Amino acid sequence: MVPKGWQKYAVGELCTSIVPGRNKPKVFDGDIPWVTTPEINGRYIPSKLQVNYVSTTALSDAGGKIVPKGAVVMAAVGELGLIAITSEPVVLNQQLHAFVCSKLVNNEFLAYWLTTQKPYMESIASKTTIPYMNKTNCESIPVLLPPLAEQFKIAQILSTWDKAISVTEKLLANSQRQKKALMQQLLTGKKRLLDENGTRFSETWKLYALSKLFQRVTTKNNGKSNNVVTISGQHGLIKQEDFFKKTVASDTLDGYFLLKKGQFAYNKSYSNGYPMGAIKRLNRYPEGVVTTLYICFELTTPKKSCGDYWEHYFESGLLNNSLSQIAHEGGRAHGLLNVKPSDFFSLKVAVPGFGEQQKIASVLSSADTEISTLEKKLACLRDEKKALMQQLLTGKRRVKVDEAVAV
Known part of the structure; x- marks a missing residue:
């Protein structure tokens, strides 16, 4: 059932498709990011993993096309359902597909919507060893579209969750790095701790x-x-x-x-x-x-x-x-x-001696507790975002566009 005020479209009715050129550039010596599937690892691209750049000359020789800033990019071959938004003009390899949004659709909303459509993508993809969607397949993906103001609000709410997830991911990665460094120092004796009396352990291992x-x-x-x-x-x-x-x-x-x-x-x-x-x-x-x-x-x-x-x-x-x-x-x-x-x-x-072993274990166990707490928090945030997407992107839960909170 289509919620009141929403309409159903195929993504091809809302966006202009950009299909990558058939050939890979022969030379990477320019300044335009060349994006492949591994770079679709976050909300925006190019990412820090970007390694290749192409010139307009090499791009022309390969028959490639420049994808503008703000386009929604998705994997159309292999790992279907990977979605990101371009943060600057890029060139895509042959496994990716881009949508340039019309004035009817907010690109952030569309990116969130497409992440929920992996089952549909898999159902229409070619049944070969590696799943593949052609231009017609890509443009056929259905979109349930609310009014533009509501699109912006939904995207804004989900973006807030993404930011919380990103912050937690960074905290977790930092805690894991710190623990690894501690292990290398404490378990080799490069760093010695204090005993219960506040005296640094000095016994030879x-x-x-x-x-x-x-x-x-x-x-x-x-x-x-x-x-x-x-x-x-x-x-x-x-x-x-x-x-x-x-x-x-x-x-x-x-x-x-x-x-x-x-x-x-x-x-x-x-x-x-x-x-x-x-x-x-x-x-x-x-x-x-x-x-x-x-x-x-x-x-x-x-x-x-x-x-x-x-x-x-x-x-x-x-x-x-x-x-x-x-x-x-x-x-x-x-x-x-x-x-x-x-x-x-x-x-x-x-x-080390038994007392120092206990002290080292205590410090590292505390680090494990911190990591475990962050892992649980991250899992909860992801689950809550997933549940929220299921409600907001289907209209089961509506938002007030004139207020800062969802109803």
Whole structure:
């Protein structure tokens, strides 16, 4: 149902299309930004990721067209639904499409609207390996259009949410950078903290093999648990069915390792952010069942070694260089590093005293808490914006154009 005062159009009725030239410029030596899909990573383009610029001569030779400032750009090939607005004249590559708005439509409103139309785009795109929309497809996208004043107001409200999201994203990125820097300083002894008496720690760190600090865990499950967990770089040790949305373990779990809360597991498969695999501690559950491909271990003297400290240490990546020395040549099979348990436990690390371990862990855990708080805030803002878009862009919730707030 079309809300009162709104009208339904195809975007081609409201805008002039600009289709990129068929050829890529042969030379990038000018001053006009050449925009590709990776640059569609924010509200406006060009972005800081912009790397290529083209001259009018090279553009003419390639049959390209200049897209004016304020045009709405969208991905028409591959990752459909990416939308941005040009902040200056640009040239687009062959995977993008541009709309220059008429006086009937506000470009900010149109950009928000198009972000909700990905399902429609996917339904009309060519059914090839890479989704593709031609000019006719692009111009057919339906637009539910309120009066111009209401368009401006809706765009203004959603823009306010975008700004809050952007600020939170920057705060989160800054907190993550600060934590990373702290880890590099505190876990290597480059920066020493103060003890409970306000005196800076000065005890010399001692070099130990991991075998002196940890012992391997090889307890077989034998029917004790059916809680199959897997290592995720982002989530740590998490239920396999929650991570994969299905169970991929064997029907019989007796031969799997049984891991207890507080114990560690090393997944020797490299993944994004973990080039030498990830080491995680079981925190969420009392016990978990893990594949025997993992190297599992626990502290031998938990009263003299701080588990929180070692969790931060393994997460820091400081062990990667040593791991690279023991991952045998040609040992990758399906992403799995060939690291023998005996070699792993022979690795040596410099270790501070127990009190300093606790202090370092406390500082880094506080940083984690701040990051977690910002991550939750960011997720809430995104969810709230999504819900607001569903209401405002469909007319289910109307705005007062003569007041500063929505009704």
